[in-house]
Amino acid sequence: MELTDAERLLRDTFRTYFTREIEPHVPAMESGAMLPYPLMRPMHEALGLDALLGRGAKPRGDGGRDDAGRAANTIRYARTTFTVEMARVSPSFALSYGASLSLFAGNVLGKGTPEQIERFARPVLHCEKIGCWALTEPGGGSDALGGMKTTARRDGDHFVLNGSKTFITNAPYADVFLILARVEGGDGAGSIQSFVVERGTPGLATGPAMKKMGMRGSPTGEIFLDDVRVPADHLLGGGVRERGHVKASLTSERIGLAVLSYGIMERCYEIARGYALRRRQFGRAIAEYQMIQSRLARMYVALSNCRRIVYADYLAGRPSRESVADVCAGKLYCAEMGTFVAFEAIHILAGNGYMEEYVVERLARDAKLLELGGGTTEMQILTIARELLRE
Ligand SMILES: Cc1cc2nc3c(=O)[nH]c(=O)nc-3n(C[C@H](O)[C@H](O)[C@H](O)COP(=O)(O)OP(=O)(O)OC[C@H]3O[C@@H](n4cnc5c(N)ncnc54)[C@H](O)[C@@H]3O)c2cc1C
Numbered sequence: 001m002e003l004t005d006a007e008r009l010l011r012d013t014f015r016t017y018f019t020r021e022i023e024p025h026v027p028a029m030e031s032g033a034m035l036p037y038p039l040m041r042p043m044h045e046a047l048g049l050d051a052l053l054g055r056g057a058k059p060r061g062d063g064g065r066d067d068a069g070r071a072a073n074t075i076r077y078a079r080t081t082f083t084v085e086m087a088r089v090s091p092s093f094a095l096s097y098g099a100s101l102s103l104f105a106g107n108v109l110g111k112g113t114p115e116q117i118e119r120f121a122r123p124v125l126h127c128e129k130i131g132c133w134a135l136t137e138p139g140g141g142s143d144a145l146g147g148m149k150t151t152a153r154r155d156g157d158h159f160v161l162n163g164s165k166t167f168i169t170n171a172p173y174a175d176v177f178l179i180l181a182r183v184e185g186g187d188g189a190g191s192i193q194s195f196v197v198e199r200g201t202p203g204l205a206t207g208p209a210m211k212k213m214g215m216r217g218s219p220t221g222e223i224f225l226d227d228v229r230v231p232a233d234h235l236l237g238g239g240v241r242e243r244g245h246v247k248a249s250l251t252s253e254r255i256g257l258a259v260l261s262y263g264i265m266e267r268c269y270e271i272a273r274g275y276a277l278r279r280r281q282f283g284r285a286i287a288e289y290q291m292i293q294s295r296l297a298r299m300y301v302a303l304s305n306c307r308r309i310v311y312a313d314y315l316a317g318r319p320s321r322e323s324v325a326d327v328c329a330g331k332l333y334c335a336e337m338g339t340f341v342a343f344e345a346i347h348i349l350a351g352n353g354y355m356e357e358y359v360v361e362r363l364a365r366d367a368k369l370l371e372l373g374g375g376t377t378e379m380q381i382l383t384i385a386r387e388l389l390r391e
Contacts, residue, residue: 001311004070007077014085017047023089029217030362032209035173036096036217040127050126052078069317076314080259084310087263091366092217094263098256099169099218100124104131104178107194107249113238120176120196132170133178134223135246137163142379144180145192145246150225152181152195152235159195159235161203161228171221172209175199178236179225180246188240196234203228214365251324253374254331261338261370262303262310264363268345269299271360275349292348299344302337309334325387332380335370342367 003011021043028034044050052075086094101124108121123129140147150163161181165171177197183189197204207222273296276287286292309330313320321327342364346353353360371377 001307001315003077004074006074007081010074010078011081011085014047014082015088017043018085018089021046022086022093026090026093026217029090029093032216035219036090036093037127037130037173039093040097040100040130044127047082049082052082073314073317076317076319077311080310080314083256083259084263084266087260088267090217091260091264091363091369092215094260095215095369096130096170096218098260099133100127100131100174102256103133103169103249103253104174104176106252107133107178108196108236110248111194111237113233115233116196116236116238124176129175130170130173131176131178132168132174133249134165134168134171135180136165136167138166141167142376148180148182148192150179150181151184152193153184154186154232155229157232158229159232161195161197161225161230163225165223165225167210167220168223169218169220171206171223172219174206177204177223179223183240191240192246193240194236194246195230196236197225197228197230201228201230213368214362215369216365247324250375251321251327254327254380255321257370257374258306258331258334259310261334261367262306264338264367264370265299265303265306265334265341268342268360268363269296269303271358272296272299272345272348275352275358279349286348295344295348299341302341306334306337323387325384328375328380328383328387331374332377332384335367336377338367338370339364 022039025034025039029036083094083098086097105121105124108116109125112121120131124131135144137144137147137149139149150161150165152159152161161179163181165179171177175198177199179195179197180192181195183191183193199206203226205224205226207224209219209221212220273287276292276296277285279286287296308315312330321330342360345360346364349358349360352358356362375383
């Protein structure tokens, strides 16, 4: 992919920052000795992210060859590359950052009233507070909407929330929670709505960080809601919304998760290639053996296809992916290929690949989450088929 000088400069700036400022903290974050959050505000300041990724930098136009088109495309490139570079170093840091900035603040920005944006989204966008987005429940994962048990009952100028959530990124430490709940009685009965709840609200409790296979630097946990009273102006958007707004959140989450997978596979491929060129067995570099070349070539096929998927909007100069089916197809393919490439890298490094020191085992454990979160592979397939067969 041909980069302009400006794009190369951006990528190198991100890469240098993550390598110098985030990577040294990865072992402490993985062990739980350090949380990812204190690193986020300094990162925003150092990289000028408030301006680069903020609302004011919304890409306008459809790309094109004029100055405005090029500027819009550079912003699209910057957003994707920022996430890729973060995932190369620490997918779990990227997951926590994305849950706070995209899933919490992005939803409030997209659907909130001006007052909600100012009060709840702004501090999270500036990494002064941490947010989370709570859809999944113990009884409702893939069928999160149909199986939702958490309720919101109108009581005068308040809503009263009851229920529980699980597997929620950032929940153990979040300052603000976007809770999805089914409205009981009155306007919009039965519909699923989003409510902003602040930590410290009576009746809201969170569990400790859960022990996980991967993404260990990203705290995941439960939320318990026991007669939690929130003012009616904490209902996102200020009024009951149509069905479908949750699905729009899932679409943007899936684009982000595909990009994380790509970052993982790019790093794993590079580590495996470098190792194959250096490691000698039977008097030769293992890269000289065709069976190793075959593995590297297949890893590259996946990498090359996924690169085109995650940079598709940038390359086409358009603001967002063309259809829900395309987004699900991209998420499914990148997530599966992320796991494939990471495990191939372990195989090429063999004993060393199995050791923490060589990074690929951590990236492989992290990669698996991306086949599950934001809807499992099966959910992507069901959604693709539904979209394709729609008359
Ligand atoms: C580290 C981590 C972070 C997460 N962060 C968040 C978060 O921030 N916010 C949030 O709301 N959620 C979050 N989740 C939850 C995640 O989105 C769910 O785990 C995921 O949607 C799957 O739900 P489930 O685990 O309940 O699996 P289940 O729905 O129980 O699925 C079990 C298996 O059955 C399959 N299956 C289910 N239904 C069908 C069907 N109709 N046809 C074929 N196969 C089917 C699934 O594909 C899967 O293989 C997180 C999860 C993890 C592990």
